[in-house]
Amino acid sequence: MFFRLVYESFRRQKRRKLLAGIAIVLGVAVATAMIAIATDIGDKINREMRTYRANLLVTPQADTLDVEIGGVNLKPPSDGAFLDEADLPKIKGMFWRHNIVGFAPMLPVTTHLNNGSAVTLLGTYFAKPFSFGKEDFVTGVRSTNGWWKVDGEWPRDDASDVLIGQRLAANLHVKRGDTLTVGGEQHRVSGILSTGDAEDDEVVAPLAVAQRILGRPGAVRRLYVSALTKPEDALARRDPKSMNPELFDRWYCSPYVQSIAYQLQETISHSHAEQIRQVEQTEGNVLARIKGLMLLVTLAALFASALAVSAAMATAIFERRAEVGLMKALGGANASIAALFFTEAAILAVLGGAAGYGAGLILARQIGRAIFDSDISIQPVLFPIILVIAVVVTFAGSAAAIRKAVLFDPVFALRGEA
Amino acid sequence: MSSFPHEPAEVVARRAGKPHTSMFLRMLIRAAVLRRGRAASALLAMIVASAVATAMLNLYTDVQAKLRKEFRNYGANIVVIGRDGASLPGSALVETESALGGRGIAVPFAYVVARTSDGQSIVVAGTDFDRVRKLNSWWSVTNWPANSNEALVGARAAAVVSPKGQAFDLTFQGHTIRVSPAGTLRTGAAEDSRIYLSLANFEGWSGVQPSTIEIAATGSPEEVSESLQRIAQAVPEAEVKPVRQVMEAEAHILGKTRAALLASCSLIILTAALCVLSTLMGWVLDRRRDFAIMKALGASGRLLNGFFAAEAASLGVVGAVIGFVIGIGIAIWIGRVNFHAPVVPRFGVLPIVLLGSVVVALLSAALPISVLRRVEPAMILRGE
Numbered sequence: 001m002f003f004r005l006v007y008e009s010f011r012r013q014k015r016r017k018l019l020a021g022i023a024i025v026l027g028v029a030v031a032t033a034m035i036a037i038a039t040d041i042g043d044k045i046n047r048e049m050r051t052y053r054a055n056l057l058v059t060p061q062a063d064t065l066d067v068e069i070g071g072v073n074l075k076p077p078s079d080g081a082f083l084d085e086a087d088l089p090k091i092k093g094m095f096w097r098h099n100i101v102g103f104a105p106m107l108p109v110t111t112h113l114n115n116g117s118a119v120t121l122l123g124t125y126f127a128k129p130f131s132f133g134k135e136d137f138v139t140g141v142r143s144t145n146g147w148w149k150v151d152g153e154w155p156r157d158d159a160s161d162v163l164i165g166q167r168l169a170a171n172l173h174v175k176r177g178d179t180l181t182v183g184g185e186q187h188r189v190s191g192i193l194s195t196g197d198a199e200d201d202e203v204v205a206p207l208a209v210a211q212r213i214l215g216r217p218g219a220v221r222r223l224y225v226s227a228l229t230k231p232e233d234a235l236a237r238r239d240p241k242s243m244n245p246e247l248f249d250r251w252y253c254s255p256y257v258q259s260i261a262y263q264l265q266e267t268i269s270h271s272h273a274e275q276i277r278q279v280e281q282t283e284g285n286v287l288a289r290i291k292g293l294m295l296l297v298t299l300a301a302l303f304a305s306a307l308a309v310s311a312a313m314a315t316a317i318f319e320r321r322a323e324v325g326l327m328k329a330l331g332g333a334n335a336s337i338a339a340l341f342f343t344e345a346a347i348l349a350v351l352g353g354a355a356g357y358g359a360g361l362i363l364a365r366q367i368g369r370a371i372f373d374s375d376i377s378i379q380p381v382l383f384p385i386i387l388v389i390a391v392v393v394t395f396a397g398s399a400a401a402i403r404k405a406v407l408f409d410p411v412f413a414l415r416g417e418a
Numbered sequence: 419m420s421s422f423p424h425e426p427a428e429v430v431a432r433r434a435g436k437p438h439t440s441m442f443l444r445m446l447i448r449a450a451v452l453r454r455g456r457a458a459s460a461l462l463a464m465i466v467a468s469a470v471a472t473a474m475l476n477l478y479t480d481v482q483a484k485l486r487k488e489f490r491n492y493g494a495n496i497v498v499i500g501r502d503g504a505s506l507p508g509s510a511l512v513e514t515e516s517a518l519g520g521r522g523i524a525v526p527f528a529y530v531v532a533r534t535s536d537g538q539s540i541v542v543a544g545t546d547f548d549r550v551r552k553l554n555s556w557w558s559v560t561n562w563p564a565n566s567n568e569a570l571v572g573a574r575a576a577a578v579v580s581p582k583g584q585a586f587d588l589t590f591q592g593h594t595i596r597v598s599p600a601g602t603l604r605t606g607a608a609e610d611s612r613i614y615l616s617l618a619n620f621e622g623w624s625g626v627q628p629s630t631i632e633i634a635a636t637g638s639p640e641e642v643s644e645s646l647q648r649i650a651q652a653v654p655e656a657e658v659k660p661v662r663q664v665m666e667a668e669a670h671i672l673g674k675t676r677a678a679l680l681a682s683c684s685l686i687i688l689t690a691a692l693c694v695l696s697t698l699m700g701w702v703l704d705r706r707r708d709f710a711i712m713k714a715l716g717a718s719g720r721l722l723n724g725f726f727a728a729e730a731a732s733l734g735v736v737g738a739v740i741g742f743v744i745g746i747g748i749a750i751w752i753g754r755v756n757f758h759a760p761v762v763p764r765f766g767v768l769p770i771v772l773l774g775s776v777v778v779a780l781l782s783a784a785l786p787i788s789v790l791r792r793v794e795p796a797m798i799l800r801g802e
Contacts, residue, residue, distance in 0.1 A: 023696055030685045041678055048674055052667040057606055065578055066611035067539045069529045070499065070630065075539070146670070147663040196662030274606040281556040282491045289488055290675050292756040293481065297474070297679065301686045304470050308693035311463055315700030371677045
C-alpha cells in the first residue's frame with residue numbers, strides 16, 4: 001500500500017513533482033558546478049600564470065657573478081660556466097615532472113652585424129619537441145614567456161631563421177623576410193619580436209645557432225623553468241640538510257618551489273636552481289586571494305541552492321494539505337504520513353541530485369572551456385557527497401512543511417480553509 | 419467601513435470620497451499581517467536573494483581593485499630609463515613624482531660596474547632603501563642598511579666579496595669606497611649578483627646620477643597608461659616604457675578571474691531568483707480563496723491584477739532594501755576575511771537589486787494569477 005501510494009503520487013502529480021524536481025536539479029547543478037570551479041580554479045589560474053612567466057632560474061653552479069644592468073649582459077661571453085643542454089630532457093624524468101609546465105634555455109652571445117656593430121644574439125628554444133621515455137612534450141619561450149609577441153612567424157628550432165627585436169629592427173630598417181648577416185652567417189628574419197625588455201635590442205635565434213656562433217656545442221647559460229608549486233609554509237622554508245629522513249621525504253614529495261629547485265639541481269649537473277621571488281612570492285598571494293574568494297562565493301552558491309530546494313519542497317507539500325487531511329480522516333497515523341512524504345522527498349532528491357550532478361558537470365565544463373580553454377576536472381568522489389547533500393537539504397526543506405501539514409486539523413484541510 | 423458607529427460623519431464622508439486607495443492599502447497590510455507565516459517566508463526568500471545578489475555585485479565590482487593591489491606587489495609596472503644608458507637629469511625624480519601625483523611610488527636606481535679588491539667586475543647600484551623596500555616587497559633581506567657606508571649585498575655577490583661578512587673595498591674610476599655589509603639580499607634574479615648602496619653614498623663615491631626610475635603606478639590599466647604619458651611629457655629626455663611582463667600578466671589573470679566570478683555570480687543570482695519564484699508562487703496560490711472572494715464580490719480583473727502586483731512589488735521593495743543592507747554586510751565581511759581590506763559599499767548596486775527584485779516578484783505573482791484567472795471563483799470557494 002505504501003509503495004502504491006508513492007508510485008501513484010508520482011504518476012498522477014507529474015506537474016508538481018516536475019516543479020520540485022526542476023528546483024532540485026537546478027540547485028544541485030549550480031552547487032556541483034561551483035564546487036568544481038572552486039576546487040579547480042587555483043590550478044587553472046596557476047597554469048595561466050606559468051605560461052606568462054617562469055618562476056625558477058637554473059644557473060651553472062660555478063658561474064661567475066652576473067654583470068648585468070637593465071637586462072643587458074656586460075660579461076664577456078666566454079666567461080663563466082655553462083649548463084649542458086643534454087641534461088634538459090631529464091627534467092621530464094624528475095619526481096615532479098608533471099608540475100613542470102615548460103622550460104626555456106638561454107644562451108646570450110655577443111657577436112657583430114655585417115656593419116661591424118656589436119649585437120647580442122640570444123639562443124633559446126621556441127617550441128622544441130622532445131621525447132623522454134614514452135612521453136613527448138614541446139617546450140620553449142612560446143610556452144613560458146607569454147608576453148613575447150611576434151609580428152610574423154616564430155622560427156623553427158631546427159632551422160636557422162631568427163627573430164629580431166623591434167627596436168633593433170627599426171634601427172637597421174630590417175623587415176620580416178629580409179636576410180640578416182649576424183656573426184658572419186646569413187639568417188632569414190622570420191618575424192619582429194616585441195617584449196618591452198632587453199630583447200627588443202637583440203637577435204633571438206634557435207639555441208643551436210647561438211652555440212655554433214659561440215663555438216660551444218651543448219652550452220646553455222641559464223635555464224628558466226615554469227613549475228606549478230604549492231604555497232610555502234614553515235616546512236618549505238626549512239633547510240633540507242637539517243631534516244631527518246622522514247621529514248626530508250615529506251619535503252621532497254611536496255611541490256614546494258624549494259623542493260622543485262632541489263630536484264632541478266639533482267637533475268642538471270653542476271647547477272644552482274633558485275626561485276624567482278618576484279614571480280613566486282607575489283603570484284602565490286594573488287592565487288591565495290582568488291582561491292579564497294571562489295571558496296566564499298561557492299559557500300554563497302551552496303546556501304542559495306539549499307534555500308531554493310527547500311523553498312520548492314515546502315511549496316510542493318503545502319499544496320497537498322487536502323491530501324494529508326484525507327489520509328488523516330481515513331485514519332492514517334502521523335508517522336506513516338510523514339514517512340510517505342519523506343520517501344517521496346528522498347526519491348526526488350536522489351533522481352534530481354543525479355540529474356543535477358550531470359548538468360553541473362556539463363555546466364562546469366562549458367565554463368572551463370569558455371574561460372580557460374580547458375576542461376574543469378571533477379573528482380568522481382564528489383558524486384556521493386553531492387547526492388547526500390541533496391537528500392539532506394531536501395529533507396531539511398521539507399521537514400517544517402511536512403510537520404505543519406501533518407499537525408493541521410483534517411476538518412479544516414478538507415474544507416479548504418487553510 | 420461602518421464598524422465604527424461613533425465616527426463623525428465627516429470622517430465617514432472623507433473615507434467614502436476615496437474608498438479605493440484606503441481599502442487597497444488596508445487589504446495589502448491586512449493580508450501581510452494575517453498571514454504572517456507565509457508572508458514572512460516569502461519576504462525571507464526575497465531578502466536572502468537580494469542579499470546574495472548585492473554581495474555578489476559588490477564583490478564583482480570591487481574585486482578588480484582588490485586584486486590589482488595584490489598585483490602591485492610585483493613591483494614596477496613603468497620604467498624610466500635615460501636614453502642609451504645615459505644618466506637622467508637631476509630633476510627627473512621630482513618631475514616624475516609630480517606627474518605621478520601620489521598615485522604610486524617611484525624609486526631611482528643608479529648603476530656602475532666597479533671592481534673588487536681582487537679585480538672582479540661587479541655591478542654596484544645606488545638606490546633609496548626606504549622606497550625600494552615598499553616597491554619590491556618580494557626582496558628577501560636579512561637586514562636593511564641604516565647607516566652610511568653600509569651596503570645590501572646580493573646573495574651571490576656576498577659569497578665573492580664578503581664571505582665572512584667583513585668590510586670590503588669597491589673601486590670605480592680610481593675612487594675607492596670601503597663598505598660594510600649590513601645584510602644580504604635574495605631575489606633569485608640579477609639582483610643577487612649586485613651590491614646596493616644608499617644613493618648619497620653612491621653619488622659621493624662614483625659621481626654617477628641615477629639612470630633608471632622604477633615606478634609602481636596604481637589604478638586601472640587606463641590610469642596607468644595615463645600616468646605613463648604624463649611622465650613621458652614631464653621627462654622628455656628619458657625613455658618611459660611599461661613593464662609588459664607585469665602589465666600583461668596582470669590584465670590576463672584579472673580577466674580570467676573576473677570571468678569566473680561573473681559566471682559564478684550569474685549562477686548564484688539565478689538560483690536565488692528561482693528560490694523567490696517558487697516561494698512567491700506558493701504564496702499567491704495559497705491565497706486563491708481571497709482571490710475568489712474578491713472576484714465573487716465583483717472586483718474587476720484589472721483591480722485584482724493591480725492588487726496582486728502591488729503586493730508582489732511591495733514585497734520586492736521591502737525585501738530588496740533589507741537584503742541590500744545585509745548583502746553589503748556580507749561583502750564587507752568577505753573583504754575583511756579574504757583581502758584584509760574593507761570593501762567599499764557600492765550604492766549604485768541598489769537600483770539594480772531593487773529593479774531585479776521587483777521584476778522577479780512580479781513575474782512570480784503573474785504566473786499563478788494567470789492560472790487562477792481561468793478558474794471560476796465558485797470552484798475555488800468550494801475548495802476544488
